[in-house]
Amino acid sequence: MPRIPLSITTPSDVQVGLWRMDESEDEILHANPSLYSLLPDISSMKSQTRRLERLAVAALLESMFGQAVPVEHNDAGRPFLDNGYEIGISHTRGYAVVIVSKKHNVAVDMEYMNDRVMRIARRFLREDESLTTVKELLLCWCAKETLYKLHSDDRLAFQEMRTHGIRNDGNLEGRFTIDNLKRGITVEMSYLSTQSYILTIAVEKKS
Template identity: 40%
Template sequence: MPLFLRKNILPSVYLGIWKIDESLDDFFSLYPFLRGFQSEVVGLYKSDQRCREILAVRLLIREIIDENVLLFHKENGCPFLSNGMNIGISHTRGYAVVIVSSIKKVSVDIEYINKRVLRIKDKFMRDDEHADSLFEYMIHWCTKETIYKLFSEDKLSYNEMQLLSISHNGNDGIIAAKNIIRNKAIEVYYHTFDDIVFTFTAL
């Protein structure tokens, strides 16, 4: 079932998250239109978890757009829709998230808050960036993943993305960031619930 679906999170931007409780059989029996993807999904992905994530993404697209559109991927892996809308996709164990817009480039990343990020912090943190907690390290990680996907054609390194500030407001917040290659300022938004954090942006 959808965890939540927030329409118009930004002007012309729609986002939804699916909590993946269903088995593969549940997906195909509860949502008959998914049977059209059954051979493709099960044939391509050996992991049951991965198959369920892909099906949850298809469901979110249907829930948000409410029309039959096809999902494709470019050679670099970036997703796009047959109706011309822009789309961003992310998933982690048990959750899938989709963000779409008809006029803006969009991107999203979702992660479990995990101490593993502390072991790799030197990989993605710049010398002029600072984090005070595990949560803020997760914000840095997710934000840079989101920016990387937004500017996929730039193939940015972590040092070519800079977080300037994080404004917290309960479970939500805004990150001021920068694509250094383009000298482009970006606002990235975050939301956290349970032990999950996700970041998203539109440009």
């Protein structure tokens, strides 16, 4: 399936691409022949889901740049591209999402809409975060995962991040903020909420 258009608002140089992984490996390879070059790397993966995630990310990048763009990782595990663009990647059940930018540091997280988050809330909530609904908790979880990726060198713990302005409203798209308490700075989060998933992104001007 081609990438799905997203309504989430970003700066003009930031691109966000979403792929619904409803094809088989053979189907996605047939539609994107350049991805056959990935077979030596993914053939050792036992998980079909992991292989599809790699292929979906590669297909998204090809649709964004018009050519195959390999993904590398630094020592902290953060992905990067050799073409000078910053990149963020996330996967959840049946979906892959990629965000890229030339001028900004970027990160993204995506989670399937599921009430399991209520059972693990104590793992990531602070005492001063009064969040109770599935949507609120998923937004908090995604935001902390996103900030962890954005500031990967800080290796932030959940208690070192604090969200503000998360509400269980009817909005499909919105914004709130999150503190990196290690640095003493606040980062704005943008989110997209659907019946299937929650997605948060962070965009930070390069220093």
